[in-house]
Amino acid sequence: MxxxxxxxxxxxxxxxxxxxxxxxxxxxxxxxxxxxxxxxxxxxxxxxxxxxxxxxxxxxxxxxxxxxxxxxxxxxxxxxxxxxxxxxxxxxxxxxxxxxxxxxxxxxxxxxxxxxxxxxxxxxxxxxxxxxxxxxxxxxxxxxxxxxxxxxxxxxxxxxxxxxxxxxxxxxxxxxxxxxxxxxxxxxxxxxxxxxxxxxxxxxxxxxxxxxxxLPARRRRKPRPVRERVVLWLEDARGRLLLEKRPPSGIWGGLACPPIEERAEDADDRLARLGLRRAGEWRLLGRLRHVFSHFELDAEVIGALVDEAGVADAPGEWHDPEQLAHAPPVGLPAPVQRLVRERIGVSLAAG
CATH class of the missing domain: 1.10.340.30 (Hypothetical protein; domain 2)
Incomplete structure (x- = not known):
């Protein structure tokens, strides 16, 4: 027994x-x-x-x-x-x-x-x-x-x-x-x-x-849907990155992120709404992928320099990427922090 x-x-x-x-x-x-x-x-x-x-x-x-x-x-x-x-x-x-x-x-x-x-x-x-x-x-x-x-x-x-x-x-x-x-x-x-x-x-x-x-037995899971988005990496002439606080609910609620749009075609309209002017062409910087519990995020990352003339009036906050990579003063999603670390020393202003 x-x-x-x-x-x-x-x-x-x-x-x-x-x-x-x-x-x-x-x-x-x-x-x-x-x-x-x-x-x-x-x-x-x-x-x-x-x-x-x-x-x-x-x-x-x-x-x-x-x-x-x-x-x-x-x-x-x-x-x-x-x-x-x-x-x-x-x-x-x-x-x-x-x-x-x-x-x-x-x-x-x-x-x-x-x-x-x-x-x-x-x-x-x-x-x-x-x-x-x-x-x-x-x-x-x-x-x-x-x-x-x-x-x-x-x-x-x-x-x-x-x-x-x-x-x-x-x-x-x-x-x-x-x-x-x-x-x-x-x-x-x-x-x-x-x-x-x-x-x-x-x-x-x-x-x-x-x-x-x-065991344990599980139901057959349906494939996660994929949401495609565009992440806007916006730098000023000093190499600072623009971050906005996300809404309280939804993806990364309450955290600081670069602006996110559904389509690349909407990027310039978003700049206009932010009160910013683009100082150069958009550049494809890579992709940001992340698996959530109910869907997968697949985001294209495009970057542009922002003209100093429009920076002062922009909503959001400008941050030094070096600080964001190692001791962020704001809450950052892990995929965004990885992206920041990958781009340390790769300023858009350097060409």
Whole structure:
């Protein structure tokens, strides 16, 4: 007879789990919350340097609550899914006014905090029993119980929540929560799972049936539509780049970007609306491609020098590309920051 699932998992965690993550020392509600938001759809190795920089700049909720949105977004640049940063900022302001929740229900009412994230925060920050079901946990449970219906369906989600509830122990809530997330991230991986070292392999139904690679089952995905756009790289005679703040919703909401148009034919009209004059011909500088969750962006990048006479009246802000590449004072989408880095030292004014 095998020991209970949680008992085996915790024994494995004590020896092989991750005990030195920066948000574990100290494991305060604020640090756990920020880490959980950053870890949504992002791997631990990617998050760690962002988390450490974020904590150095915003060490507590009050510091984050009084920060300017651009300061928050600038530290988030490159981490992606920028709605997380905007929600984090809004939630900090709410907690600064109303206090820090101590229940799953209280955390789930905050912007950007869903039921599983709320449970993970409560379990890890307060060491109270709370049931989580993030992507790693879904994969572990779907394989262990051989749940073979598509994971996106409501019925499958209900089944997985029930499995998570049944396996979550009454004690060591913080350790169990970290343990099952660690198991999914390091052993029961999406690709190349390490079944030979899994602490719950003896009664894993997917392993017994030889179906680990098939599970979790997913619906056949439709191809992502492609949106074609044109990015306008506008430089003044000093080599500065024009950036505009994007609308709050939509592509890269709230971030700073070069102007974007649907067609190259609209570029001169956009200059006129900006109150700028072109001092030379448009040049094709390359392409900017990025995959979002529901579509792919394929943008042609065209550049032009802008006559000094029109610069003063232009909306937006002019920035030194060198600073944007290494220490951006505004939030930049990762693809835009890569584009800036590629063009360091390649001024349009140089011909």
């Amino acid at each position: 095998s020991a209970p699932f949680a008992e085996r998992l915790l024994a494995w965690f004590d020896q092989h789990g991750r005990h030195d993550l920066p948000w574990q020392h100290p494991r305060t509600p604020y640090r756990v919350w920020v880490s959980e938001i950053m870890l949504q759809q992002t791997q631990v190795a990617t998050v760690i340097p962002y988390f450490e920089r974020f904590m150095a700049r915003f060490p507590d909720i009050d510091a984050l609550a009084v920060a300017e949105a651009d300061d928050v977004l600038s530290l988030w640049s490159g981490l992606g899914y920028y709605a997380r940063a905007r929600n984090l900022h809004a939630a900090a302001r709410q907690m600064a006014a109303d206090g820090v929740p101590e229940t799953v229900e209280g955390w789930a009412e905050l912007p950007g905090v869903g039921p599983s994230t709320a449970a993970a925060i409560v379990a890890q920050a307060f060491d109270r029993r709370a049931v989580i079901l993030d992507g790693n946990v879904k994969r572990v449970l779907a394989r262990h119980a051989a749940v073979d219906t598509p994971i996106e369906t409501t019925a499958t989600q209900r089944a997985l929540w029930a499995l998570a509830e049944a396996r979550t122990p009454a004690s060591r809530a913080a350790d169990y929560t970290q343990a099952i997330m660690d198991l999914g991230a390091t052993v029961c991986r999406r690709g190349a799972p390490r079944c030979e070292v899994c602490p719950v392999r003896v009664d894993c139904e997917a392993r017994r049936q030889g179906r680990v690679g098939e």
